[in-house]
Amino acid sequence: MDIFAFVVLSSSSLLLFFFEFSDAADSIYKSQSLRDIEDTSLVSKDGSFALGFFSPGNSNYRYLGIWYNNIPVKTVVWVANRGNPITDLSGVLMVNSSGSLVLLGQNSAVAWSANSTKGARFPIVQLLDSGNLVLREDYEENYLWQSSDYPSDTWLPGMKLGWDLRTGLERRLTAWKSPDDPSPGELSWGFDLHHYPELVTKKGSKKIFRSGPWNGNFFSGMPDLQAKFVSNKDEVYVMFEMIEKSAITRAILNQSQFELYRWVEEKKEWSMFLNFPKDECDTYNLCGPNGNCIMGESPLCQYKIEFVKFIGLKLPDSTDSWVEESTDFEECSDKCLNNCTCSAYINSDIRNGKKSGCTMWYGDQIVIRQMAANNRKDVNKVKYKQKMKVIVIIVVAIAIVFGVLLIPYCICKSNRAPQRGLINKKRAGNGRNKDMELPLFSFSSVSTATNYFSASNKLGEGGFGPVYKGSLLNGHIVAVKRLSRKSGQGWEELKNEAMLIAKLQHKNLVKLLGCCIERDEKILIYEYLPNKSLDYFLFDPIRHGIIDWATRTHIIEGIAQGLLYLHQYSRLQIIHRDLKASNILLDKDMNPKISDFGMARIFCGNGSQATNQIVGTYGYMSPEYAMEGIVSIKSDVFSFGGLLLEILSGKKNIGFYQCDSINLIGYAWDLWKSNRSLELMDPILGDTPPANVLLSYINIALLCVQENAADRPTISDVISMFNKEPTLLPSPKKLAFSFGKGTEDLGSSMRKAEICSLNDMTVSILEAR
Incomplete structure (x- = not known):
């Protein structure tokens, strides 16, 4: 008896699969289909909605859609293949062998498919009374896919509009292009995500209307809209509530605005009761x-x-x-x-x-x-x-x-006339704002621009902290440097860099766009330079071949011009004190830009000054600065000479060991004394640079790294030397740090300098020029 029952039930199931469903069904199963040529449709159990094929307006194209079933005016609320119409009656909706919902068109080509994360073993496609089309496993309530997650131009009661933050799914309305064309138009309506989310209507990327943020009861700019708003770590959404349970209500984004309608049975028409923008x-x-x-x-x-x-x-x-x-x-x-x-x-x-x-x-x-x-309408007889x-x-x-x-x-300036006594008294105690004249970004805007400082946006990390790629609201790309709390750096370092760069304008200096000093965050925002830094190319075994001789000379001359501006032509005479390959950034055309002014020093005159704060990176510091704390414009010239040798050779000054030389400078000096300087050249350059030009550049580099600062040329002299024949250039004297590996002349000051440069950054006290 049991066996007989099993056979009967199994046979019934097979019959269900092999015959098409009846016209009033609300579901289809695997191996069933909905065919345009047969003019069949699904109808929800209570008869409110239907799913089938239609042609909008005067169009002959065919689309799969959902519309109201129990009103005489055909009103479509959702379209599957919005951007991919079917040109004839060949449309077929079915669940394929892998359990996915697909719409087939001409020649059985896929015109649309539901992007469910996984297929169903025993799938059911069902049209619910809410107007939501769902795909689920038989005997399970969880949906593998639902049409309400992918709205068209219509927002139905009980339907979420917003974001699922766990999956990154955004539910946003998009207007039809025209009454004859349901493909996505220019207007969209959805949430802008930030600390205080709000609904925004956009035309393309341009905002044209906003709801105002939610205040606990309603959106401040849409007090008439009856809605439920939810915002937590998992979701941000608003749900449109029905005014009356029995009322047929819908919201629609058309080609010009957002509108809410109610069906008036007596007049057999839709009546608009809210619209935004209002005026x-x-x-x-x-x-x-x-x-x-x-x-x-x-x-x-x-x-x-x-x-x-x-x-x-x-x-x-x-x-x-x-x-x-x-x-x-x-x-x-x-x-x-x-x-x-x-x-x-x-x-x-x-x-x-x-x-x-x-x-x-x-x-x-x-x-x-x-x-x-x-202005609030007494829709539910509530006195708003x-x-x-x-x-x-x-x-x-x-x-x-x-x-x-x-x-x-x-702009906060200490000499600004007070606007209101209370505010200025409170702010006067905030030393961060004193003498600060710089664009200030909010933390929320910086966080949004960098995708909340995501690892995928990270460009690199230096002594200051990580640097992220960011995109501002207007589409401009920026580099965001965020102070690491572990770096030991603080407000003074950031203020130093910010104030200096804000006063400097030169094509070979990186452009600072602003900073953020909110919530104990210390962040600098720069122009974004897509080719990263010079060391990214120069010391990479593959990428260094990209920078040929013409590019290297262009970079050298650009760095020199940037230094000339700092030393001689800027409003403030600046000594950079940390010139190295990683601090030379490159734009899309490989133009160099000097960056990282955290330890730069405002200077006065061409003399020298002493400092008890030795900062910089070992291998790039001049001997008088590293050992005695004596700093001058010749300190930067020394760093430029070491950098020039790196560009010519493709080898790092730090960590370089060859024969008995302690570093690249010593190696270059040994080759110079033995008339073998051309051996210094990066082999990747081949025969491109003329020998006399290469010798000139090596000669200039060695002049820059001479031990005695007085013997070194100024950067202005260096620029004039670039076009001179080697025979017209002076010969370099004793070089700094060119001794053998066993030297003991470096002293305790040098060891301290090496220690203090672990983060590649500190700061000196600013002095007025």
Whole structure:
């Protein structure tokens, strides 16, 4: 009896697989299909939605879509093959042999497929009453794939819009190109991810409308939207809630705006009850930085440079904001007033009439608008005016506010006239801002730009700390140097580098774009140079062949020009004190740019000065500096000479041992004395450089590394020597550190210098010129 029952059940199952499902089915199984030519469709159990093939508007193309089944106006809410229409009735939806959902078109070519992470052994494709098409295993509730994760232009009640942070999945609406073409258009609607997420409508990459951030009850710029917002480490999403359970409601992003509709059965039509943007004040950045747009006022845009308390305000663009849930309002206020870059603050959560959390904004405030006191519609007979009254934002407009590369910053100077006594008294105690005149980036913008300092964005690491590749909001690529807490470096080092480079402008010096000194972070933001540093090419057995003789001479001359500017033509005479191959960066055209000014020193005159702080990298420091702490422009000339020998030979000065020479300088000197200097040349260069030119460069390098600083040429002299014949150049005298391996002349000061250079960085005291 049991065996008989088993046979009957198995046969029934086989019949189910071999015959197409009935027209009113809500599911298909493996080996079943939905065929356009047969005009079949799936219908959800309650009859609300249907899945099948259709042609939009006046188009003859065929698409697989979901639409409302129980209203007379065909309203499509989801399209599978948006960008890949089928030109005839050959469309077939099926689960293939590997358990994946696929749509086949002409000649059985795949027109679309569900990108599920794994196939199903016993798959079921089901259209739910919510309008969601799902793929799952039989007898299991977990979905392997669902259409609501890949929305088209329509947002249905109960459908998540936002991010799954665990998988990186983004659910974003994209408008149809036209009523006849469901392929993705220019307009999109979804979350911008940062510390205070908000919904944003974009046209391409340009923002045209933003919802304002969530305040615990609603989005500050969309108070009428009934929604549930969730933000945690796993997900950031908003769920559109139905006004009435029995109402048929949908939200749609069309070619111009975001709209919410309700089906009116009496009129047999859709009625729009909300739309965004609502009016002119919803236009993104209409009033520019720190302007408040007020409908009905003349002019629309109002500006105030003072403390202002707003009630019922659409909060500013939250791209450059910071949120801390555990901070109360008083602490929030103190943190903002003690931070030069903070320009606004508010409680981040006002649920149930309570005020908690802290949100702070940095730099210019973009897209502020005054919301009307009675602009909330009484959809669910809730008096939202009472909720609006508890929103308070304090905007602190700094006297001098600028924007660089779309990243806002303020200028804090000790001699600036006070704007408000309380703020300036508090900020005066913050020594970091004294004499600081530099673009300040918010930590949130830097973190977002570097993909939260991900390992995949890391370019390298030096004594200062790791360097990351970053992308700003306007698409500009930058290099972000983040101070490592283990490096032993601090604010003085960062300020030294930032202040110096901010005052320097030369094509052969790296360009500093700004810094971040927020949350105990010390970060410098530079222009991004795609070819990394000189040592990346010069000392690599494969890559060093890329830099031929013409490129090397171009690099040499560029470094010399950069040094000439530092020593002679800049507003401040600068001694770099750490010139080496790793501190020469290369742009896309292999133009050299001197970088890393953390230990540079502002100098006065061409004489020498003593310092008790020996910094730099062993092998590049001049003897008088390494042993006695005597520093001058000739210190950089010595480093340039050692670097020049490295470029010519392709060998490192540090760690170089040949015959009885302690380093590359000693080896070059030995070859010079025995008239064998051409042996120094990098073999990869072959016969390219003329012998007389190569000898000139070697001669110049040896002149630069002479033991006595007075014997060394200035960098200006060096540049003039490049075009002279070797016979016209003076002969080098005794060189520094050219002794044998057994030398004992280096002394204790040299050993200290080697120790202090482990991080390749410290700093000297700044002196006015």
